[in-house]
Amino acid sequence: MRRSLPVGLFLLLSLSALQGCASDIEDSDSSNAALTQNDGIELQWKENLDSVGGDVVGIQAENDGWRVLSDHGLFTFPTRRLAQPIDRVWATASGDIPDQSEVAIEVRNRSIGGGWSEWRIATPQEPAVFPRAGSEVQVRAVLTANPSGQSPVLRALSLHASPSAASAPMSEVPLAPxxxxxxxxxxxxxxxxxxxxxxxxxxxxxxxxxxxxxxxxxxxxxxxxxxxxxxxxxxxxxxxxxxxxxxxxxxxxxxxxxxxxxxxxxxxxxxxxxxxxxxxxxxxxxxxxxxxxxxxxxxxxxxxxxxxxxxxxxxxxxxxxxGGGSTWETIVDDATEGRFHASANWGSSSWSSQRYGTGYRFASPEAVSDAAWFAVDVPAAGNYEAYVYYPADSGYNSQTPFLVQATDGVRTVKVDQRQGGGQWVSLGVFPIAAGDHDVVGVSRWTTTTGYVIADAVKLVRR
Structure with missing residues (x-):
């Protein structure tokens, strides 16, 4: 017996309002939802609130917007075909949104010859990030009333997407579900x-x-x-x-x-x-x-x-x-031949049982340019998630600087190596250039005390 919130107990909007609509139709509106190019970097558009592309559940029209009827409601916009493949989308919703109520904007994309990605929440600050680039996009709004029963009203929705940085198909190994x-x-x-x-x-x-x-x-x-x-x-x-x-x-x-x-x-x-x-x-x-x-x-x-x-x-x-497709990932250990380099200031140890492989490297913090680097043969330019693996100890550094060589420059992510040892820790998703080059480094340049540790990195195509 289902024991979730009553999300399934929505009142269905009149079927006449949905006649002729399907979840995969294209958006034919060219005024309110026109697609534009922004300096060759981002694609921008506004969804037309009169244009239903799929399911309308538990909401009703409210002046120039939509209001939830009870606790939750859902409104799906038409599928949109973009001028080029994208792999992330930001969304900005506006209207009347009482405290503790919510308007969640969810987005999915579909790659060429592939299936739909999972739905991902998009906000003005955090994009919906997809594992593969695709030129088909669909958006839905999920409205939730607050505990007092006050309903949010969605009146406008604008989005922008970043074209994929990938310039060539990847050599990938198909994965089983x-x-x-x-x-x-x-x-x-x-x-x-x-x-x-x-x-x-x-x-x-x-x-x-x-x-x-x-x-x-x-x-x-x-x-x-x-x-x-x-x-x-x-x-x-x-x-x-x-x-x-x-x-x-x-x-x-x-x-x-x-x-x-x-x-x-x-x-x-x-x-x-x-x-x-x-x-x-x-x-x-x-x-x-x-x-x-x-x-x-x-x-x-x-x-x-x-x-x-x-x-x-x-x-x-x-x-x-x-995903109807495939993915790519690789792991580089400090002992992987030809894939790790560091100065003589970096010592070797196998003391911690939390290590990856047979050992790891360590160094004292100092304000010098003396990073240890892991090199990766990246098959194609694109977005990759970088993970690091290290043993943890209460005496290690609380702000170890990890460096990621992204296409727009070196990004620094500080990690507390006193905790989270013996597992993969994500540094985030970054645009990475194709080719065999240094991708993830561990810097000694930190003012906090304790050894900085370099053990292993993993790169996963997103």
């Missing part, structure tokens, strides 16, 4: 409405996951899961949000997971709360978690397709995680 074993519960709720506006019917076939990031359009199959149970297999679309949480994309790695980033990849927060007392045994809304569910199944999926008679553990493959 991720599969995890999670506890499945039966959703039921016949006659109710799912988060994407589908009215639940008897013996229905769909699933709910505890995040909007993989919420497909009403009737759509952009995001599907393959379920395996006692020799039976079925593939179903993701049409609802739940159970328990609404921001738990647990199949994603810590670097991109929306919440609960300290949990192992593939472990739902509800499972950790129920089994291990994580978060005080509660979900994100402070409710006591009564089962470890990471997926809800509609009745037809539960009873008919899988032959389940009670809640149970199921193997779930998250089909979109292959």
């Amino acid at each position: 991720l599969t995890y074993r999670v506890y499945a519960t039966r959703e039921g709720l016949v006659g109710g409405t799912t988060a994407n506006g589908h009215v639940i019917k008897s013996r229905d076939h769909f699933v709910a996951l505890p995040t909007r990031r993989a919420l497909a359009s009403n009737g759509g199959r952009e995001y599907t899961v393959t379920l395996r149970y006692n020799g039976r297999t079925v593939t179903e679309p993701v049409w609802d949000v739940g159970p328990w949480n609404t921001k738990d994309d647990y199949w994603n790695p810590a670097a991109t997971r929306e919440m609960w980033r300290d949990l192992p990849q593939g472990k739902p927060e509800a499972q950790a709360a129920y089994q291990n007392g994580y978060n005080g045994g509660k979900d994100q809304f402070g409710r006591k978690v009564a089962n470890p569910a990471g997926i809800d199944l509609a009745d037809g999926t539960f009873w008919d397709s899988l032959g389940m008679s009670d809640n149970d553990w199921v193997d779930v493959t998250y089909n979109w995680t292959s």
